[in-house]
Amino acid sequence: xxxxxxxxxxxxxxxxxxxxxxxxxxxxxxxxxxxxxxxxxxxxxxxxxxxxxxxxxxxxxxxxxxxxxxxxxxxxxxxxxxxxxxxxxxxxxxxxxxxxxxxxxxxxxxxxxxxxxxxxxxxxxxxxxxxxxxxxxxxxxxxxxxxxxxxxxxxxxxxxxxxxxxxxxxxxxxxxxxxxxxxxxxxxxxxxxxxxxxxxxxxxxxxxxxxxxxxxxxxxxxxxxxxxxxxxxxxxxxxxxxxxxxxxxxxxxxxxxxxxxxxxxxxxxxxxxxxxxxxxxxx
Amino acid sequence: xxxxxxxxxxxxxxxxxxxxxxxxxxxxxxxxxxxxxxxxxxxxxxxxxxxxxxxxxxxxxxxxxxxxxxxxxxxxxxxxxxxxxxxxxxxxxxxxxxxxxxxxxxxxxxxxxxxxxxxxxxxxxxxxxxxxxxxxxxxxxxxxxxxxxxxxxxxxxxxxxxxxxxxxxxxxxxxxxxxxxxxxxxxxxxxxxxxxxxxxxxxxxxxxxxxxxxxxxxxxxxxxxxxxxxxxxxxxxxxxxxxxxxxxxxxxxxxxxxxxxxxxxxxxxxxxxxxxxxxxxxxxxxxxxxxxxxxxxxxxxxxxxxxxxxxxxxxxxxxxxxxxxxxxxxxxxxxxxxxxxxxxxxxxxxxxxxxxxxxxxxxxxxxxxxxxxxxxxxxxxxxxxxxxxxxxxxxxxxxxxxxxxxxxxxxxxxxxxxxxxxxxxxxxxxxxxxxxxxxxxxxxxxxxxxxxxxxxxxxxxxxxxxxxxxxxxxxxxxxxxxxxxxxxxxxxxxxxxxxxxxxxxxxxxxxxxxxxxxxxxxxxxxxxxxxxxxxxxxxxxxxxxxxxxxxxxxxxxxxxxxxxxxxxxxxxxxxxxxxxxxxxxxxxxxxxxxxxxxxxxxxxxxxxxxxxxxxxxxxxxxxxxxxxxxxxxxxxxxxxxxxxxxxxxxxxxxxxxxxxx
Ligand SMILES: Cc1cc2nc3c(=O)[nH]c(=O)nc-3n(C[C@H](O)[C@H](O)[C@H](O)COP(=O)(O)OP(=O)(O)OC[C@H]3O[C@@H](n4cnc5c(N)ncnc54)[C@H](O)[C@@H]3O)c2cc1C
Ligand code: SF4
Ligand code: SF4
Numbered sequence: 001x002x003x004x005x006x007x008x009x010x011x012x013x014x015x016x017x018x019x020x021x022x023x024x025x026x027x028x029x030x031x032x033x034x035x036x037x038x039x040x041x042x043x044x045x046x047x048x049x050x051x052x053x054x055x056x057x058x059x060x061x062x063x064x065x066x067x068x069x070x071x072x073x074x075x076x077x078x079x080x081x082x083x084x085x086x087x088x089x090x091x092x093x094x095x096x097x098x099x100x101x102x103x104x105x106x107x108x109x110x111x112x113x114x115x116x117x118x119x120x121x122x123x124x125x126x127x128x129x130x131x132x133x134x135x136x137x138x139x140x141x142x143x144x145x146x147x148x149x150x151x152x153x154x155x156x157x158x159x160x161x162x163x164x165x166x167x168x169x170x171x172x173x174x175x176x177x178x179x180x181x182x183x184x185x186x187x188x189x190x191x192x193x194x195x196x197x198x199x200x201x202x203x204x205x206x207x208x209x210x211x212x213x214x215x216x217x218x219x220x221x222x223x224x225x226x227x228x229x230x231x232x233x234x235x236x237x238x239x240x241x242x243x244x245x246x247x248x249x250x251x252x253x254x255x256x257x258x259x260x261x262x263x264x265x266x267x268x269x270x271x272x273x274x275x276x277x278x279x280x281x282x283x
Numbered sequence: 284x285x286x287x288x289x290x291x292x293x294x295x296x297x298x299x300x301x302x303x304x305x306x307x308x309x310x311x312x313x314x315x316x317x318x319x320x321x322x323x324x325x326x327x328x329x330x331x332x333x334x335x336x337x338x339x340x341x342x343x344x345x346x347x348x349x350x351x352x353x354x355x356x357x358x359x360x361x362x363x364x365x366x367x368x369x370x371x372x373x374x375x376x377x378x379x380x381x382x383x384x385x386x387x388x389x390x391x392x393x394x395x396x397x398x399x400x401x402x403x404x405x406x407x408x409x410x411x412x413x414x415x416x417x418x419x420x421x422x423x424x425x426x427x428x429x430x431x432x433x434x435x436x437x438x439x440x441x442x443x444x445x446x447x448x449x450x451x452x453x454x455x456x457x458x459x460x461x462x463x464x465x466x467x468x469x470x471x472x473x474x475x476x477x478x479x480x481x482x483x484x485x486x487x488x489x490x491x492x493x494x495x496x497x498x499x500x501x502x503x504x505x506x507x508x509x510x511x512x513x514x515x516x517x518x519x520x521x522x523x524x525x526x527x528x529x530x531x532x533x534x535x536x537x538x539x540x541x542x543x544x545x546x547x548x549x550x551x552x553x554x555x556x557x558x559x560x561x562x563x564x565x566x567x568x569x570x571x572x573x574x575x576x577x578x579x580x581x582x583x584x585x586x587x588x589x590x591x592x593x594x595x596x597x598x599x600x601x602x603x604x605x606x607x608x609x610x611x612x613x614x615x616x617x618x619x620x621x622x623x624x625x626x627x628x629x630x631x632x633x634x635x636x637x638x639x640x641x642x643x644x645x646x647x648x649x650x651x652x653x654x655x656x657x658x659x660x661x662x663x664x665x666x667x668x669x670x671x672x673x674x675x676x677x678x679x680x681x682x683x684x685x686x687x688x689x690x691x692x693x694x695x696x697x698x699x700x701x702x703x704x705x706x707x708x709x710x711x712x713x714x715x716x717x718x719x720x721x722x723x724x725x726x727x728x729x730x731x732x733x734x735x736x737x738x739x740x741x742x743x744x745x746x747x748x749x750x751x752x753x754x755x756x757x758x759x760x761x762x763x764x765x766x767x768x769x770x771x772x773x774x775x776x777x778x779x780x781x782x783x784x785x786x787x788x789x790x791x792x793x794x795x796x797x798x799x800x801x802x803x804x805x806x807x808x809x810x811x812x813x814x815x816x817x818x819x820x821x822x823x824x825x826x827x828x829x830x831x832x833x834x835x836x837x838x839x840x841x842x843x844x845x846x847x848x849x850x851x852x853x854x855x856x857x858x859x860x861x862x863x864x865x866x867x868x869x870x871x872x873x874x875x876x877x878x879x880x881x882x883x884x885x886x887x888x889x890x891x892x893x894x895x896x897x898x899x900x901x902x903x904x905x906x907x908x909x910x911x912x913x914x915x916x917x918x919x920x921x922x923x924x925x926x927x928x929x930x931x932x933x934x935x936x937x938x939x940x941x942x943x944x
Contacts, residue, residue: 185749
């Protein structure tokens with residue numbers, strides 16, 4: 001199975017390990033990823049809070065390039081990129097006027113043939129036997145709190161691959177990897193990443209709450225699907241501990257890293273060495 | 284020769300504030316056939332009506348045009364005026380220059396004036412061609428069918444029965460009582476629901492004028508006002524109620540436990556059961572789906588133990604036919620299925636998130652916990668209880684747009700009950716608004732606040748389980764802050780919806796439903812218990828969400844209408860129904876399937892043309908009792924043989940000509 005691959009900016013910088021692990025896991029599963037040549041920013045948060053047209057146009061250019069490449073649907077690991085591309089696809093499909101306007105701006109038309117799918121959706125949709133067959137190092141009942149964040153499954157009219165209030169696709173994958181997804185209430189709560197610079201106290205509290213609820217639910221680690229969430233929850237733990245007098249030490253990893261680990265891939269291949277709170281299952 | 288009078292109404296400033304009524308009257312005076320034209324502030328008032336009567340006498344008028352509001356509002360009024368003036372009431376024609384003109388064209392008075400004049404011209408042209416009409420008489424079966432045995436149906440049935448007419452009361456559950464029977468206490472007086480409801484159930488069952496069917500449904504209704512025929516399907520109970528004494532041995536010994544519908548799943552019942560101890564009738568039915576004997580062919584315990592040999596697994600359902608003259612729909616309400624829509628409240632997977640109706644069962648002394656407030660998960664007495672209002676109400680995204688009207692009050696009641704029954708309990712109520720219009724209602728709500736219920740203005744965004752407790756996250760919009768409450772029990776005030784199966788009843792009765800599925804009244808203010816189908820009336824929550832006081836009042840109103848209808852041995856039908864010109868009818872019968880009221884059927888006439896021998900010929904016949912005068916047949920008839928009286932082709936063409944030429 002082949003997809004056009006849109007990694008986005010984060011996966012080339014702070015979220016490098018998401019890119020590494022996504023490619024490694026897909027490679028193992030026989031999924032071909034062809035990166036879009038000359039892709040640009042998807043327009044997440046800054047663009048769509050300043051100009052709707054700019055936001056759609058940025059994503060539309062990527063969509064058009066991907067379509068021209070003709071390598072199948074576009075698969076996107078990052079939750080924010082996925083959401084932006086999916087929103088643009090929906091709006092362009094519903095509004096021929098907008099599609100024309102955007103085509104004039106970008107110089108390319110997107111006819112809507114290439115779909116947009118999140119990597120979680122694609123992996124979650126694979127045959128379970130096929131997935132299970134790759135598991136050589138099951139996680140031995142490790143308790144994982146699957147954290148979907150606020151963007152990945154919302155709004156349902158745009159995303160639609162999982163339940164917006166109680167998503168389960170990541171839980172299912174984690175279970176296949178031999179871990180035990182814990183039921184918890186903060187699967188889709190906001191982590192406040194967007195306010196990390198402008199209003200840090202708010203972000204710290206939101207991060208604390210998520211970690212707290214996960215820990216009380218008995219989680220040994222958090223699993224996520226968004227470079228912003230991951231970075232926010234992982235890198236800020238020390239700061240949270242200092243401010244709130246807590247002692248969190250919960251590894252926060254990408255679901256692709258967890259899967260890759262179960263597939264027996266090396267820490268290096270999965271970028272596990274890049275985590276702030278180290279992931280050492282069984283230790 | 285028509286001598287037509289035109290009467291232009293100001294309707295205060297509704298019409299008079301936009302167009303010049305005296306000017307309109309002056310112009311109308313020049314229309315063909317018009318002999319006098321005047322204006323008046325309120326034509327429907329006593330001086331206005333008298334003005335018409337005097338003008339009829341003075342100018343020997345034989346046609347009247349009233350240019351005022353919609354005929355839906357006052358056509359009947361002016362017909363009566365004509366009758367008092369000594370004219371046939373059908374010689375009046377209305378020009379609607381309010382709803383169709385000044386209300387919508389207020390900003391353009393000049394164009395409104397031109398349009399008003401066109402409408403009057405149309406009405407005068409038709410008036411000149413009006414013919415006197417009179418209805419036919421039909422006999423009335425002086426019995427009434429009431430569908431639904433909740434408090435609405437009980438009250439309506441008792442009132443009609445007390446007025447001396449026979450009533451057929453049909454309830455689809457094994458017992459009378461409806462939702463009210465499930466309640467513990469009732470706001471705003473906190474009197475016990477059973478104490479006021481069960482006596483009515485007993486009276487209805489023992490009333491000599493009431494024929495009771497429970498565990499039964501109306502399968503079809505044919506006929507028309509005064510002359511309906513209902514087929515009632517009596518579902519098999521597998522217990523012969525003639526023999527059964529209600530001793531209770533069977534349900535005590537039955538080995539099969541099933542979640543009780545009556546307890547809203549908070550408790551169990553047996554496979555052979557009465558829904559609750561005070562049920563009427565107090566005799567059981569077997570739930571075939573769960574009964575061990577029906578499932579496996581083994582058991583028969585109830586049959587073996589029954590001292591009177593009443594259990595009969597071979598019993599079959601039966602259909603009875605009842606003739607009635609009027610029908611009251613009282614099918615009540617059910618509650619919105621929140622679990623399917625509110626994922627943020629856990630999709631129903633947390634046992635301690637319950638509905639208000641389930642809470643009623645938990646506080647009810649006759650309920651599964653004997654009236655002790657215990658949460659379903661572990662039976663512990665909850666110390667912190669959170670109530671969430673407007674779950675599915677006033678929420679178009681997930682539920683219904685409307686306000687369910689009863690929840691503010693019953694939530695205040697529930698809050699009081701928790702505070703009274705659980706010493707030291709903490710109660711939080713999340714609300715959007717507190718709506719307490721009703722006698723003694725605001726005082727009742729204030730009492731809940733005084734006794735310690737904490738009202739938080741804001742919606743609940745999430746409920747999740749954290750260990751053994753529930754966390755309720757919401758916003759306090761008055762403080763502008765997110766709030767979080769750890770709760771032991773959460774009670775959702777879920778939206779009131781039409782009863783399950785209401786749509787089928789709507790079709791059965793040939794009435795309309797509103798956009799939410801509630802039964803549509805004929806007029807929201809002036810005909811609140813009538814429907815557009817003659818002889819069919821409404822009572823209770825099937826028409827809109829309402830509490831017990833309003834339900835009882837409306838049921839009494841419906842009963843009064845029924846009693847009025849049944850007090851007469853005969854009815855005069857509307858003459859504005861279709862009629863067939865048999866000479867023109869070719870018998871093609873194209874109109875028959877077109878009629879939505881099934882009022883047309885083939886008939887045979889014998890005719891003799893010139894000197895040919897007499898022969899038989901098929902023509903269409905109209906049942907004037909069924910015909911509603913909609914005109915569908917008129918449009919379908921190729922030879923113009925079917926016409927609706929009062930809307931003949933000649934009249935309509937004259938109107939068009941006056942409007943367009
Ligand atoms: C949690 C809760 C608490 C409440 N507390 C109060 C209170 O304290 N005070 C107050 O004034 N009001 C209260 N109410 C409102 C009260 O329950 C209603 O006003 C009342 O029940 C309406 O009566 P009804 O007869 O119209 O409808 P229902 O009680 O719903 O009765 C309708 C009956 O019709 C039957 N039926 C339905 N369809 C058919 C059919 N097709 N054929 C035959 N039978 C059919 C049903 O089985 C039912 O028996 C409360 C409501 C709720 C949900
Ligand atoms: S045991 Fe027989 S008589 Fe007694 S309640 Fe049951 S069916 Fe009726
Ligand atoms: S036959 Fe059915 S209803 Fe009777 S006792 Fe057995 S399970 Fe209960």
